[in-house]
Amino acid sequence: MNKPGYPVILNIAGLPVVVVGGGTVAARKVGKLLEAGAQVTVVSPDLAPRLQEWAGHGKIRWLDKRFEPGDIRGARLVIAATNDPQVNLAVYNALEPYQWINIVDRPDLSDFVVPTTLRRGKLSISVSTSGASPGLAKQITAELAERYDEVYADYVDFLAQCRLEILQHVSDQQQRQRLFAALLDPVFLRLTREGKQEERSARYRRLLSTAAGSPAGSGAGSATAEVEREAGQDGDSDPALKQSGQQQSEEEI
Numbered sequence: 558m559n560k561p562g563y564p565v566i567l568n569i570a571g572l573p574v575v576v577v578g579g580g581t582v583a584a585r586k587v588g589k590l591l592e593a594g595a596q597v598t599v600v601s602p603d604l605a606p607r608l609q610e611w612a613g614h615g616k617i618r619w620l621d622k623r624f625e626p627g628d629i630r631g632a633r634l635v636i637a638a639t640n641d642p643q644v645n646l647a648v649y650n651a652l653e654p655y656q657w658i659n660i661v662d663r664p665d666l667s668d669f670v671v672p673t674t675l676r677r678g679k680l681s682i683s684v685s686t687s688g689a690s691p692g693l694a695k696q697i698t699a700e701l702a703e704r705y706d707e708v709y710a711d712y713v714d715f716l717a718q719c720r721l722e723i724l725q726h727v728s729d730q731q732q733r734q735r736l737f738a739a740l741l742d743p744v745f746l747r748l749t750r751e752g753k754q755e756e757r758s759a760r761y762r763r764l765l766s767t768a769a770g771s772p773a774g775s776g777a778g779s780a781t782a783e784v785e786r787e788a789g790q791d792g793d794s795d796p797a798l799k800q801s802g803q804q805q806s807e808e809e810i
C-alpha cells in the first residue's frame with residue numbers, strides 16, 4: 558500500500574476467511590475475525606495455544622497441513638501469516654481476482670492492513686500508521702483507552718436510542734440537527750458516568766419538549782409529543798432552552 562488507503566468497517570459476519578499460518582500473529586488476526594462473526598479456516602501444521610482452544614471448541618475450522626493453493630478456494634478474505642516469506646508469497650500468487658489479502662510481512666503487496674481497534678460497545682476507535690510503525694499505533698490506542706473508558710459503551714447506546722427516536726418522529730431537518738447537536742452536550746456523558754440514567758432521560762425529554770415549543774420546531778411539535786407519549790413521560794419543558802432554541806452547554810442546562 559503506497560497510499561493511505563480507504564478506511565472501512567467490514568461486515569464479514571458469516572463469510573468465509575482463510576488464515577494461513579497458526580502462530581501468534583495468526584491468532585491475533587483470528588481473534589478479531591471471530592469477534593466480527595467470520596467463518597474462519599486456519600491452514601497450518603501446528604497451532605498457537607489460543608487457536609488450539611478455538612479449534613477444540615469448534616469456533617474455527619483447522620486444516621492440519623502445509624499450505625496448498627486449493628486451500629483458499631471460496632474465501633472472501635485471505636490472511637497470509639506464516640513465518641516463511643516464500644509461503645506467504647505463494648498464498649498471494651494463488652489468489653483469485655475477487656479475493657482480498659493481508660500479508661503480515663508484505664504491506665506493499667497487501668490489499669488491506671489491519672489497524673489497532675479500541676472497542677467500547679458500538680464505539681470503535683481504530684488507529685493505523687499504514688504500516689509505518691504498528692508499535693506506535695498500539696501506543697496511541699493505549700492512550701485513547703484511558704480517555705475513552707468503558708462508560709462510553711452505555712453512553713453511545715443512549716445516544717443511539719435517542720437518535721433513532723428523533724429520526725422516527727421529528728421530520729423537520731433543522732429541528733433534528735439542533736436536537737442531535739444538543740444531545741452531545743457533555744452533561745449526558747457526565748450523568749452516564751455517575752450512573753444517573755433517570756436524570757439523563759429526564760433531561761433528554763426536556764430537550765424534546767423544548768424543541769416542540771420553539772418557533773422553529775412548530776412543524777415537529779406533534780411528532781415530538783408522540784416521542785414523549787411513547788416513552789410514557791411528560792416533557793418537563795425548560796424555559797431557558799425554549800427561549801434560546803440553541804444548544805446548551807453543561808453549565809447552562
Ligand SMILES: C[C@@]1(CC(=O)O)C2=NC(=C\c3[nH]c(c(CCC(=O)O)c3CC(=O)O)Cc3[nH]c(c(CC(=O)O)c3CCC(=O)O)/C=C3\N/C(=C\2)[C@@H](CCC(=O)O)[C@]3(C)CC(=O)O)/[C@H]1CCC(=O)O
Nearest residue numbers: 661662664670671672673685686687688689690691692695
Ligand atoms: C496494529 C496491529 C493489528 C493486528 O495485527 O491485529 C498490527 N500490528 C500490530 C502489532 C505489532 N506488529 C509488529 C510489532 C512489533 C513492533 C514493531 O515492529 O513495530 C507489533 C507490536 C506488538 O506486537 O506489540 C511488527 C510488524 N508488523 C508488521 C510487520 C511487517 C512489516 O512491517 O513489513 C512487522 C515487523 C515484523 C518483523 O519483525 O519482521 C506489519 C503490519 N502490522 C500491522 C498491524 C499492519 C500495519 C498497522 C499499522 O501500522 O497501521 C501491517 C502492515 C500488516 C498487518 O498485519 O495488517 C497490531 C497491534 C495489535 C494491538 O493493538 O495489540
Ligand SMILES: NC(=O)c1ccc[n+]([C@@H]2O[C@H](COP(=O)([O-])OP(=O)(O)OC[C@H]3O[C@@H](n4cnc5c(N)ncnc54)[C@H](O)[C@@H]3O)[C@@H](O)[C@H]2O)c1
Nearest residue numbers: 578579580581582583600601603623624639640644661662
Ligand atoms: N503483521 C504483524 O502484525 C506482524 C507482527 C510480528 C511479526 N510479523 C511477521 O509475521 C510472521 C509470523 O509471525 P508469528 O509470530 O505468528 O510466527 P510463528 O513462528 O509463531 O508462526 C508461524 C506459523 O506459520 C506456520 N507455517 C509455516 N510454514 C507454513 C506452511 N507452509 N503452511 C502453513 N503454515 C505454515 C507455522 O507452522 C506457524 O504456525 C513473522 O515471521 C513476521 O514476519 C508480523
